[in-house]
Amino acid sequence: MLASREVLHEEEIMAFNKDQSAKIVAIRKKRLERENAKHIMRERLKTTLITVVLLAVFSSMFAVLIYKNSLVNEKKYEIFTMKTEIKSLNTQIEELQTAVENSTDIKTVEKMAKEQLNMQYPTSNQYVYIDATAMFAVSETTLVALAERDNPKAVELIQKESKMNDMIAALFRTN
Incomplete structure (x- = not known):
C-alpha cells in the first residue's frame, strides 16, 4: 500500500x-x-x-x-x-x-x-521817347513823383543808381 x-x-x-x-x-x-x-x-x-x-x-x-x-x-x-x-x-x-x-x-x-x-x-500821347545817348540825372522831383505813386522800391533803386553815378563821376574827376 x-x-x-x-x-x-x-x-x-x-x-x-x-x-x-x-x-x-x-x-x-x-x-x-x-x-x-x-x-x-x-x-x-x-x-x-x-x-x-x-x-x-x-x-x-x-x-x-x-x-x-x-x-x-x-x-x-x-x-x-x-x-x-x-x-x-x-x-x-x-x-x-x-x-x-x-x-x-x-x-x-x-x-x-x-x-x-x-x-x-x-495811344500816341502815352508814348515817351528817351534819348539813349544822353546822360540823365534823377532829380528830387522825379523821386517825389515816384514816392507819390507808392513805389518805394523804385525810389531806392534810383537813389542807389544816383549814388553809384556820383561815385563813378568822382573817380574820373581830375582835381
Whole structure:
C-alpha cells in the first residue's frame, strides 16, 4: 500500500507538475499575448502619431503657401491700382499742360487783358521817347513823383543808381 501510495503520489505529483506546467505555459502565453498586444498598440500609436504629425506639417506648409500666394496677389492688385492711378494722373497732367499752353497763347492773353483787366493798347500821347545817348540825372522831383505813386522800391533803386553815378563821376574827376 505504501508502494501504491507512492506511485499514486508520484503520479499525482507528475499530474500536478503537468498541470502546473500547463498553467505556467498558459500564463506565459497570456503574458506574451499581452506584450504582443502592447507592442502592436505602440506600433499603431507610433504610426498614427507619425501620420498626424506629417499631416499637420503638410497642412501647415500648404497654409503658408496659400498665405504667401494671397500676399503676392494683394501686392499685384496694389501695383495694378497704382498703375491705373499713374495713368489717370498722367492724363490730368496732359490736360493741364494743354490748358496752360492754350492760356499762354498770345491771343488768349490779349483777350484776357482786354476783357478782365480792362487794358488797352497805348495811344500816341502815352508814348515817351528817351534819348539813349544822353546822360540823365534823377532829380528830387522825379523821386517825389515816384514816392507819390507808392513805389518805394523804385525810389531806392534810383537813389542807389544816383549814388553809384556820383561815385563813378568822382573817380574820373581830375582835381
